Amino acid sequence: YTTTLRLGFVSDTQDIWGSVSATGCALPSLNEIKEALARFKGEILQTPPMMSALKHQGARLYELARQGIEVERSPRPVTVYSLELTDYDDSTGEVTLDCHCSKGTYIRTLCADLGELLGCGGVMTSLRRTMASGFAIGECITMEKAEELYKSGDFERFIKPIDTVFTCYGEITVSQAQAVRFKNGGALSLDRLKSRVDGITRVYAPDGGFLGLGKPENHQLAVLKLF
Template identity: 40%
Template sequence: MADGIIIIDKPQDWTSMDVCAKLRGIFHERRIGHAGTLDPIATGVLPVFVGRATRAVEFASESEKEYVAGLRLGVETNTQDTTGTVLAERPVSVSQAELEQVLGQFRGEIRQIPPMYSAIKVGGKKLYELARKGQEVERQPRAVTIHSLTLEEQTGPADYTLRVRCSKGTYVRTLCHDIGRALGCGGCMSGLRRTMAAGFKLEDALPLEQVLQAEGPASLLLGVDAYFADRPVLILKPPAEKKVRNGMSLFLPETPDGEYRVYGAEGTFLALSRMERGRLTTIKSFFPV
């Protein structure tokens, strides 16, 4: 049985679930999940959790993400990216300085109306299912946070590259659409590459083809504790380890408050735990039962 995390550099035209389905076959493991869906147009960092490591997905999916996105001005589509049907085209006479000024409106906490081509459910139906039938329904704006938004370069008369660091739930194609609207000429996303998710970066990612061709793919898996690498380590002696394995809390009055990666005496990663007022309790356990 395989357990661990593998960071995939998702290829274009694959869905995130396509990647997971392929890895289920490679690792012979039904329990596989990912941290943050990437649209088929997108490439880049897709953290995939295998086996017992899927218990960490809930933490990873909440984290902020970073993207490099193509912004094409003067074009609006029904999907808010260049894969969709063109709804409107307008001439573009925007300077870099004007674009830079408008970007300032989209930094910090903003409100986005989710696109119709998304997996959000309204009335029990996924929006993209309704959109494919030609239906459009009212969507409530949602608060998201744009931690940073920078103009990297101009790549054509109406094409730009943006770097976006944002909270969970942000639609970068909607950001491109809204920037175009703010400039008065319309816009859409022409490409997307995720450069960071769940704390993992592109340099941590492996091309999917390399993983599929590997003779021993399990050797490519990172331990699930790699995701919690920013927490300090706490190593327990055997009696304390037994208590943690039995779901009990520990009293360790000399240990400072905070979250810890907790290991057994032999180096087995046991749990992500919280120390509060001298008492250690398990947030989530990761040892085999």
């Protein structure tokens, strides 16, 4: 993600679209911000915001928040792999950050927690997702562009093979007989595979065709998903 936040303000939604008020506190220096950011790297505990889709006794938190109801939320572990400051305007208190984080991380909460740690408050003012599942925003096209390419017959070159979504997993090529069995939903003996399998794995036929995903289970490579 790339996000901007404004120091010196607080909000009931932790972002600029809620009820915002100025704290009147002095803005921190660049070095103070950098030192504070170091506290948010790695595995941290984060309390989910009320304006979220998490449920409490069957009701979404944001539904309760809109009724003026606030409930206690337990902090949850999330991982911030990297958090870099790319710009700071000390005249306005606007900070720009690049963040690579785990699923379940709330960026606006990160902004609010940073502002709280700095003693001046902070609200998120913009958020842009720059990468997801290994795909960078530079590889994306708009729906309008996609429609234009489809009509012109030039759409195929923008379509990526389905297995590119799963490059985070290992891979294995099986024999033709094993490929037929796997494609029909049958599990493969781990002892008869050419290489070791650790965790979820991409499974390929001898001709390079992507069969699907497998998972070790009871000394076998069981079918997780076929394509």
